[in-house]
Amino acid sequence: MTDFETLQAEHLNLLEESENEGELDVVKIHAYIERACLMSVNIGDPHKRNQLRANLNYWASYIYDRTGVLPDTTLRPGIEGESQSLPERTAWLQWLARHKVGVGVGTTIGLLCIFLFFVAPRLGRLFVTITDSLVTGSLATPKVGPTEGVYHEPLMSTQTPIPAITPSSALIPLFGEDVPNTVPPGFEHFEAIYPFHREQLLATVQATANACDTPLLYVYFDSETRSALKTVSASAPIVRIEGLAGVNVDQQRLSDEGLVTFFLDAQVTSAERVFLVRLEEPEFMAMDVIVQFVADCSQNEILISYQFQDAPSRIGRPILSDDLQLDWELLTWGPSPFDESWVAQLRLIAQGGDRQSYVYWVDGVPLATDVIVVNGQACQPARRAVGVSSGGKTVLRELVLLSPYCP
Numbered sequence: 001m002t003d004f005e006t007l008q009a010e011h012l013n014l015l016e017e018s019e020n021e022g023e024l025d026v027v028k029i030h031a032y033i034e035r036a037c038l039m040s041v042n043i044g045d046p047h048k049r050n051q052l053r054a055n056l057n058y059w060a061s062y063i064y065d066r067t068g069v070l071p072d073t074t075l076r077p078g079i080e081g082e083s084q085s086l087p088e089r090t091a092w093l094q095w096l097a098r099h100k101v102g103v104g105v106g107t108t109i110g111l112l113c114i115f116l117f118f119v120a121p122r123l124g125r126l127f128v129t130i131t132d133s134l135v136t137g138s139l140a141t142p143k144v145g146p147t148e149g150v151y152h153e154p155l156m157s158t159q160t161p162i163p164a165i166t167p168s169s170a171l172i173p174l175f176g177e178d179v180p181n182t183v184p185p186g187f188e189h190f191e192a193i194y195p196f197h198r199e200q201l202l203a204t205v206q207a208t209a210n211a212c213d214t215p216l217l218y219v220y221f222d223s224e225t226r227s228a229l230k231t232v233s234a235s236a237p238i239v240r241i242e243g244l245a246g247v248n249v250d251q252q253r254l255s256d257e258g259l260v261t262f263f264l265d266a267q268v269t270s271a272e273r274v275f276l277v278r279l280e281e282p283e284f285m286a287m288d289v290i291v292q293f294v295a296d297c298s299q300n301e302i303l304i305s306y307q308f309q310d311a312p313s314r315i316g317r318p319i320l321s322d323d324l325q326l327d328w329e330l331l332t333w334g335p336s337p338f339d340e341s342w343v344a345q346l347r348l349i350a351q352g353g354d355r356q357s358y359v360y361w362v363d364g365v366p367l368a369t370d371v372i373v374v375n376g377q378a379c380q381p382a383r384r385a386v387g388v389s390s391g392g393k394t395v396l397r398e399l400v401l402l403s404p405y406c407p
Contacts, residue, residue, distance in 0.1 A: 353390025
């Protein structure tokens with residue numbers, strides 16, 4: 001057996017022990033992780049290294065859940081010219097993800113289902129763990145501070161909100177409920193420009209390199225968020241990926257495990273490398289996320305983790321109508337040439353109403369066009385209250401947008 005086959009067999013044995021016996025000895029798992037990291041020097045095939053990395057991430061998450069310590073799972077540089085005795089791992093993995101193959105009766109199908117139904121969901125939890133830990137580190141700490149004439153907006157994370165700056169001009173009180181008497185810590189200065197608080201589905205993003213293999217996009221919802229979703233919607237939300245100008249790229253309904261995986265090799269190898277990740281669910285406010293796969297593959301694997309949070313808002317509640325709908329599409333985005341901020345151009349889209357003319361609104365101001373510009377600080381989301389009026393009806397929604405610009 002090759003080193004990869006040996007490690008893969010040991011990984012599956014550990015999974016079987018975990019399912020049959022319950023808790024495993026953490027020391028035993030530590031030994032497997034250390035041995036796998038050392039033996040990875042003899043595994044040069046990038047697909048096999050990706051599989052090994054996924055195995056280690058799963059067991060690292062297992063240890064973290066029980067000890068609060070995340071072990072090192074860094075692989076050693078692999079040698080070139082490794083034997084290709086096994087079929088390529090990613091072919092059947094991608095086929096399983098796209099076609100949702102169920103549990104079979106054969107031994108081979110059984111092993112594949114162990115990976116699909118037990119490893120993949122827990123791998124998602126590991127990604128969230130890593131994301132949460134990075135929020136407290138230098139990579140996620142915004143380089144901002146108090147500035148005269150601007151107000152702060154929170155970094156959307158599972159930790160205590162961190163302020164960020166956002167322009168305060170042209171904002172007037174909008175429709176909605178009264179401001180609560182209690183203000184969450186860190187948000188005291190928001191009451192002047194964000195007069196409302198409400199539950200929102202916000203996101204954190206973690207981008208890593210994966211050796212220029214298939215570009216991967218993971219969208220994850222933890223168990224608490226999935227439970228909350230069931231109270232506001234009868235069905236699981238649809239995660240939709242759009243290209244520029246609203247081109248539909250792919251969409252999947254959220255699984256029971258809370259992890260959705262998109263393989264974007266065909267789209268990213270073309271000229272299109274910028275996507276807008278959205279949730280098709282008008283019953284609640286959900287953050288839109290711009291993702292970009294860059295040519296050097298330094299952000300070739302992206303994890304978006306959604307979680308419900310009570311946060312300041314430009315509107316107290318959305319105004320929806322069966323006869324009038326409001327949506328938007330991303331036209332372009334980029335960093336500012338003047339400071340550490342970013343800007344995005346979007347087009348507002350309406351349907352219904354009188355089906356002829358529409359008046360669009362942004363932050364309480366009527367527009368003469370359907371194109372809006374949204375700007376925000378590095379590593380921070382931007383918020384706009386957008387609306388439309390037509391045929392005696394009106395719609396009000398909050399647009400919350402996060403860009404990948406985070407130097």
